[in-house]
Amino acid sequence: MPLHVPPAPAPALRSVLAALGSPTAVRDARTPALQSVQGPLSPELPLPVHELDALTPVAPEDRTALTNRAPRTRLTGWRFLIRNGERAVAAADTMLTADGWAFSRFFEGPYLPSTERALRQAESLTTFHQPRLLSVPELYMLMLWLHGDTAADPASGAPAPADILIPLAPAPPGFAAHRPHLAAELLPVIDVRLTPATPLLRTPA
Template identity: 70%
Template sequence: MPLHVPPAPLPALRSLNVALGSPTAVRDARTPALRTAPGPLSPEHPLPVHVLDQVAPGGTAPLTRLTGWRFLVAAGDRAVAAADTMLTPDGWSFSRFFEGPYVPSTERALRQAEAVKGHWQPRLLSVPELYMLTLWLHGDTDADPATGTPAPDDLLIPLAPAPPGIAAHHPHPVADLLPLLTLRLAPAPLLGSPA
């Protein structure tokens, strides 16, 4: 198996399990699929969520930061929702349940990643300015999942829906996708005043 899924911090998992065990938290969640799911709900596929803070031109490493851990919430053999946990001053805490296209897209990308040659540590990489989320396959499987930046040989699998011009569910080497992201994230040039 080429994926080496890092364990989530135990306090993050505990906070999610408390939320899943709370009828109030599940009932009040704005996720109909979660409220109507048959059988017990279980957290699966913990993935650290990193946000791309800055892409610098010239091939320098992008800046990222860990913002939380995301879990797919399964009922039986399929994910019906996802849940986020976040780091607070008091430690890891449950943040929210949600559903939508990124839930099945994450499942699909994880299945795709299983077929990619090599050994990978799966993570999620968010690019908020482009409304883009990718499965980040990090080549250093022993790395601390809370740190690091995408290496040129790492792979990014954009989740659907992806921004126009970027193929969803197609593995892109960071070295190939990063220049495109750099162009899209570059500030627009200031236009001079008319003469």
């Protein structure tokens, strides 16, 4: 089914277009493709990047309560795929500053083809979704987040139990890249990995 790609904030898109039009910005990016590619470059498929909030520690006997915790996320930026014709050659990140949305960086690397592969996986599903990215910095983990409410504000909200999460490659140990999971199944596993056990207090001898 087609994905409902949300529109990015106009200032975020303008900042990327301005960076693409600046020889200095492209040169400073030091990405091989941007330095060597021929022909026009266009930012496409804007994806809001959300970060999963870290959890507070819990005692070992309370860890079963993790499955009942509501996930909390916050918007950290918008990511655009930079295309040259039919090929994505780089990505561009924007960030929110005191003056509004601003260009952050160009980059390449494994997350670029992995994002494209996950989006193709999403296109093959039988239900409509709003695509987002969900980052778990503590695990060095990034996922394609397929939100079931296609009319939702892309800048807010948290994964619903029936939302689909697809870990991107490289995925951290214990997680299979490009294997879709329901958020209700994957988030409790992530919570357990993120939440340190509270150390036991020993009474003096």
